[in-house]
Amino acid sequence: MASTLSRQRAGSRANQFFQLCKPRVVSLIVFTAVIGMLLAAPGMVPLQALLAGTLGIALVAGAAAAVNCMVERKIDALMARTRWRPLPRGELTAQQTLVFAGAIGGAGLYLLYHLVNPLTMWLTLATFVGYAIVYTVILKPLTPQNIVIGGASGAMPPVLGWAAVTGAVSHDALLLFLIIFAWTPPHFWALALYKKQEYAKAGVPMLPVTHGDKFTRLHVLLYTLILTAVTLLPFATRMCGLIYLGAVLLLDAVFLYYAIGIYLRYSDRLARRTFRYSIAYLTALFAALLLDHYLRF
Numbered sequence: 001m002a003s004t005l006s007r008q009r010a011g012s013r014a015n016q017f018f019q020l021c022k023p024r025v026v027s028l029i030v031f032t033a034v035i036g037m038l039l040a041a042p043g044m045v046p047l048q049a050l051l052a053g054t055l056g057i058a059l060v061a062g063a064a065a066a067v068n069c070m071v072e073r074k075i076d077a078l079m080a081r082t083r084w085r086p087l088p089r090g091e092l093t094a095q096q097t098l099v100f101a102g103a104i105g106g107a108g109l110y111l112l113y114h115l116v117n118p119l120t121m122w123l124t125l126a127t128f129v130g131y132a133i134v135y136t137v138i139l140k141p142l143t144p145q146n147i148v149i150g151g152a153s154g155a156m157p158p159v160l161g162w163a164a165v166t167g168a169v170s171h172d173a174l175l176l177f178l179i180i181f182a183w184t185p186p187h188f189w190a191l192a193l194y195k196k197q198e199y200a201k202a203g204v205p206m207l208p209v210t211h212g213d214k215f216t217r218l219h220v221l222l223y224t225l226i227l228t229a230v231t232l233l234p235f236a237t238r239m240c241g242l243i244y245l246g247a248v249l250l251l252d253a254v255f256l257y258y259a260i261g262i263y264l265r266y267s268d269r270l271a272r273r274t275f276r277y278s279i280a281y282l283t284a285l286f287a288a289l290l291l292d293h294y295l296r297f
Contacts, residue, residue, distance in 0.1 A: 016086040017100055020069050021062030028282070029061045029157045030054060035286045036161025036176060039293050045165055052115035053164035057157065059108030060124050066101040067132040070094050072140075078202040081195065112164075120163045127156040141203070144210040151184035158286075172239045175230075179285070182227040186220045186259060187278040193217070194268040194275075217263045220274075224259035228252040231285065240292045247288035251281050 034054055037045050069076065069087055077088035086092040105128065112121035135150030143149070158176035163169055192199060192206040193216055199206040208216040231248045234240040258274040 016091050019086055020066040022065035026061045030058045032286055033057045033157040033161035035290050036158030037165045040162040040165040049164050052111050056108040056111035057160055059104045060128050063101040063105030064128045064132045066097050068136045070097040071136050075202040079198045116164045117167045124160050127153050144205045144207045147185050147188045151181050154184055155180035175233050178230050182230040185223040189216050189220050190271045190274040194271040221259045221263045224255055241296050244288050244292035251285055255281055
């Protein structure tokens, strides 16, 4: 009986640390990083770069998420969508979180430096600092442009994957960066629109809180138009072919439909659907990039 309880506690504690890493967010980060690796290679990706690169990036991304949870634990306690996290519930302490983040982040950087290449390690470290420090500590509590400026860190995973395979960063990798960078504002502002009251209560200066709904709705539409233009660049530069073009035109048309709807006939329900679609959109777009890449080669 004591042994069973001990295993249950260990499993519960392991799950608490796992939740600190924001697994759903990290899974999207790892997905786009792996796509970056696969797109960088004309054939098969070297197994060591694929495995060590994926694990290293995942560990550092998890560490950045844990630091974010630690810094924002008081804010998370005030918001319905985050108050279930281990820190607001008192299941873990800030000190435990910091030690955990240091351990897995250090392990990830070690793997990237010794088993992948130094460039990938340094770029991943810069991404960690950009998200955990620049965005979380400085930008998010100070400016409604936090998502726009801080989006640079979130746009880095495919560049990290590309660097892991090639040891360099090409213009094609930067196009992948631009796609996620342009996608980030309409994705998060759709969420911020229907969570405005919670952000206001927590004192976070998200755009709907500081500039109102109408201003935010317009910017969701404008940034979606920018995203549409950016997503056509891989075809324009001949990085991708007709398979990608057909897929992205359809994906962009649906995203624009939602963005126009938010601007003209806003409802919380529509904003929720837009937020959910934006996640599916990015996943499908990167899947289309990969499909086009391998069918062309």
